[in-house]
Amino acid sequence: MLTTERHQLILNLLKEKQSIKIQELVELTSASESTIRRDLTELEELQKLERVFGGASRIAQNMPEPSLSDKAAKNLKEKQLVARYAASLVKTGDSLFLDAGTTTAQMIPFLKGKDVTVVTNGLSHLEALIEHGITSYLTGGFIKSRTGALVGPQATQSLENYRFDKSFLGVNGIHPGHGFTTPDPEEAAVKRRAGELSRSCYVLADQSKFGKVSFAHISDLSRSALIIDGLPDEALEEIERQTTIKVVTQ
Amino acid sequence: MLTTERHQLILNLLKEKQSIKIQELVELTSASESTIRRDLTELEELQKLERVFGGASRIAQNMPEPSLSDKAAKNLKEKQLVARYAASLVKTGDSLFLDAGTTTAQMIPFLKGKDVTVVTNGLSHLEALIEHGITSYLTGGFIKSRTGALVGPQATQSLENYRFDKSFLGVNGIHPGHGFTTPDPEEAAVKRRAGELSRSCYVLADQSKFGKVSFAHISDLSRSALIIDGLPDEALEEIERQTTIKVVTQ
DNA sequence: TTCAAAATCAATCATAATCTTTCATAAGCA
DNA sequence: TGCTTATGAAAGATTATGATTGATTTTGAA
Numbered sequence A, B: 001m002l003t004t005e006r007h008q009l010i011l012n013l014l015k016e017k018q019s020i021k022i023q024e025l026v027e028l029t030s031a032s033e034s035t036i037r038r039d040l041t042e043l044e045e046l047q048k049l050e051r052v053f054g055g056a057s058r059i060a061q062n063m064p065e066p067s068l069s070d071k072a073a074k075n076l077k078e079k080q081l082v083a084r085y086a087a088s089l090v091k092t093g094d095s096l097f098l099d100a101g102t103t104t105a106q107m108i109p110f111l112k113g114k115d116v117t118v119v120t121n122g123l124s125h126l127e128a129l130i131e132h133g134i135t136s137y138l139t140g141g142f143i144k145s146r147t148g149a150l151v152g153p154q155a156t157q158s159l160e161n162y163r164f165d166k167s168f169l170g171v172n173g174i175h176p177g178h179g180f181t182t183p184d185p186e187e188a189a190v191k192r193r194a195g196e197l198s199r200s201c202y203v204l205a206d207q208s209k210f211g212k213v214s215f216a217h218i219s220d221l222s223r224s225a226l227i228i229d230g231l232p233d234e235a236l237e238e239i240e241r242q243t244t245i246k247v248v249t250q
Numbered sequence C: 001t002t003c004a005a006a007a008t009c010a011a012t013c014a015t016a017a018t019c020t021t022t023c024a025t026a027a028g029c030a
Numbered sequence D: 001t002g003c004t005t006a007t008g009a010a011a012g013a014t015t016a017t018g019a020t021t022g023a024t025t026t027t028g029a030a
Helices: A003-017 A022-029 A033-045 A068-072 A076-088 A123-131 A153-159 A185-196 A233-240 B003-017 B022-029 B033-045 B068-073 B076-088 B123-131 B153-159 B185-196 B233-242
Strands: A019-021 A049-052 A055-058 A095-098 A117-120 A135-138 A141-144 A149-151 A164-170 A173-175 A179-182 A198-204 A213-216 A224-228 A244-247 B019-021 B050-052 B055-057 B095-098 B117-120 B135-138 B141-144 B149-151 B164-170 B173-175 B179-182 B198-204 B213-216 B224-228 B244-247
Touching: A003 A019, A003 A022, A003 A033, A003 A049, A003 A055, A003 B019, A019 A022, A022 A033, A022 A055, A033 A049, A033 A055, A076 A198, A076 A224, A117 A123, A123 A135, A123 B141, A141 A153, A141 A185, A141 B123, A149 A153, A149 A185, A153 A185, A153 B153, A164 A185, A179 A185, A185 A198, B003 B019, B003 B022, B003 B033, B003 B055, B019 B022, B022 B033, B022 B055, B033 B050, B033 B055, B076 B198, B076 B224, B117 B123, B123 B135, B141 B153, B141 B185, B149 B153, B149 B185, B153 B185, B164 B185, B179 B185, B185 B198
Parallel strands: A095 A117, A095 A164, A117 A135, A164 A198, A198 A224, A224 A244, B095 B117, B095 B164, B117 B135, B164 B198, B198 B224, B224 B244
Antiparallel strands: A019 A055, A049 A055, A135 B141, A141 A149, A141 B135, A173 A179, A179 A213, B019 B055, B050 B055, B141 B149, B173 B179, B179 B213
C-alpha cells in the first residue's frame, strides 16, 4: 500500500469518525505501528488531524478568512458569530435551504466538508458555494438585480421540488408584535414557503435588526428557532414565549 | 507499446484509481521500471498527475480546466458573427430563452434596448444581462460548477412556467445523421424542453462544432433554424433537407 | 491520593524499497 | 551513415518501513 494511500485512508476515516485508534489503523492497513505513528505525525504537521493519546482526532473546523467584500459588510463579527453557530447545527448529509442575504452567506465557509446539499435563492452565494465544493441547487425566479435574490412566483414554485432538513433565513427586522419582517413581499413569500417545507427552520439575525412586510408571525414557525447575538431584554421576554431562541455570545 | 499509448493508459487508470504503484504499471505495460519512471516524470511536468513515493497519484482537483473566459476566447469572431445575426431576429417585446454557453452569451450585448424578457439557465450570463439592463429570469436547478449551467429535473420543470417567442440554443456538435449533440444528458433535456416551449427555435453554432448524447434529432425541431458561420458542403446538403439553415458570413 | 501494571509513545537502527543519475544499446528517421 | 529519441540496466543516494529500546502516559486498584 502506498504511503499516500494510507494517508488518504486515514483522512477519509476521520471524515466519518471524529477519532480513530492506532490499533484500528494497523489492522486496516497491515502496516506496522511505527508506520502508522509516522503517518499521524506527518498529517498532524500538515494540520490535517490532531494526534491524541492512542490515536488521532479530527481537527477543529478551520476558521474561514473573510474575503474583501465580506469585510465591507456591516456588523461582520456579529454575523459571523451567528452564522458559525447556525452552521454547527448542520449535520453531515443534511439538505438545507440557504436564504439570500449577507448573514446566511457567512455560513458557507463553515459548511465546507459537511457533505450537505444546499438550495438557495441567493445569487451572491454562488461563488462561495462553488469555491467550497458544496453541492448546490438554485431556485428559479425573477432576478432582483439590487440584492441578487431570486424572487416571484417562479421562485416560490421551484421550492416545491425540495424538502429541507433545515432552512436558514435572514431577516431585516424583528418585532415582538409583528414577527419577522422584510421589506419586499416577494422575498417574504419565498422565505415563508421555504420555512414551511423544512423540518426545522432557523432565523438568523444580529442585534441591529431591531425595529415593514412581515414574512411570518413568530408563532407561525412552530419548528423554528431564532439565532441572534444579543437582544434587548424586554423584546427577548416576549419572543421567547413564542419560539425557541438562541442568543450567541462571544 | 507506444510511448503515448502508455501515457494514455496511465492517465486512464488514474481516472479510476486515485493512485497507482509503479510495479503495477510495470506488469501492465511490460515496460521496464526506468521507462515507467520517465513516463511519470513527464506526465507530472504536464500537470497530469502527481508523483508520490512508489507510484503516482491523481492530481489535486481543478488543474486542467480551461476557465470560462478562456473558452470564450476561442473562435470568438465566429461566435460573435453568429450571435449578432441571431440577435437581429429578436423583436421588441419578445420573450426569449437563452441557453447556457459561450455562443449565446455573445448575443446579450446585441439585445440591449430591445425591451425583451430573457429566461436563462446560464449563470455566466447573469452579469452581462444585469449590466445591460435586461429583464431576466433564471431557471432553477442543479449547479454544474464546471460550465455554470443549471440542469436537472428542477431546471426542466421550472421552464414550464414560461412560453417563449424564440429560444436560442448552443450545441457541442452537429451530425447530419444524429442531429444536434451535447455531452451531458441533463443539459440536453433542458435544451429539448426549451425548444418545445418556443414558437420558434434557433440553434447557434460555429464551424468548429462538426463532429455524443443528442438533444434533438434535427427533424424534431420543425420550427427551428440553424445559424452557423460555415459548413462542409456534404453536411449542408443533408441538414438543409431537415431544417431551415442560415449560413452567416463576414 | 498513591503506586504499579499496562498501554502508548519517541528515538534509534538496520533493512528493504524506491529514487536519481549515468551509460550503453536499440529503434526510428533523413 | 549520422542524428535523435526511446529504452533498459546498474550504481549509489534517498526514503520508507519494521523492530527494538527505554521513556512517558494512562488506568485501575489499594
